[in-house]
Amino acid sequence: MTDALDRLEETIRARRMADPESSYVAKLTAKGRAKIAQKLGEEAVETVIAAMADDRAEVIKEGADLIFHLAVLLADMGLSFDDIRAELERREGLSGLAEKAARKPD
Numbered sequence: 001m002t003d004a005l006d007r008l009e010e011t012i013r014a015r016r017m018a019d020p021e022s023s024y025v026a027k028l029t030a031k032g033r034a035k036i037a038q039k040l041g042e043e044a045v046e047t048v049i050a051a052m053a054d055d056r057a058e059v060i061k062e063g064a065d066l067i068f069h070l071a072v073l074l075a076d077m078g079l080s081f082d083d084i085r086a087e088l089e090r091r092e093g094l095s096g097l098a099e100k101a102a103r104k105p106d
């Protein structure tokens with residue numbers, strides 16, 4: 001069963017090499033990874049600002065922008081939400097502190 005995130009990823013993969021004049025995904029991808037990452041950061045900040053204003057409708061909109069730009073970045077790096085899902089599944093059952101300890105090299 002596909003959900004909105006799966007469909008978004010499919011669309012992004014299909015649009016990456018489209019005409020930048022007709023596609024935002026293609027336009028942003030053509031600008032390079034640093035620009036994609038910058039846009040992701042901007043959307044994160046806008047989400048924070050909406051949260052601090054207690055604006056639930058705006059958090060939904062900015063959160064959608066944030067996830068969209070994360071999907072564009074993942075696609076640019078040959079990654080997908082399946083990789084994020086796998087990492088979240090790995091963490092299931094670990095406490096936050098155990099997860100932190102498992103990240104440490106020694």
Ligand SMILES: N=c1c2ncn([C@@H]3O[C@H](COP(=O)(O)OP(=O)(O)OP(=O)(O)O)[C@@H](O)[C@H]3O)c2ncn1[C@@H]1O[C@H](COP(=O)(O)O)[C@@H](O)[C@H]1O
Pocket residue numbers: 008011012015022023024025026064065068
């Ligand atoms: N979900 C989105 C989506 N969310 C946000 N955006 C775009 O992200 C941009 C972010 O807004 P900003 O004002 O920050 O950026 P901007 O001023 O347009 O760009 P910059 O000059 O700052 O780089 C806007 O242009 C939004 O339209 C999106 N663009 C596309 N999608 C999805 O991607 C699909 C493919 O889109 P195209 O590649 O345009 O065909 C669409 O059908 C949607 O499903």
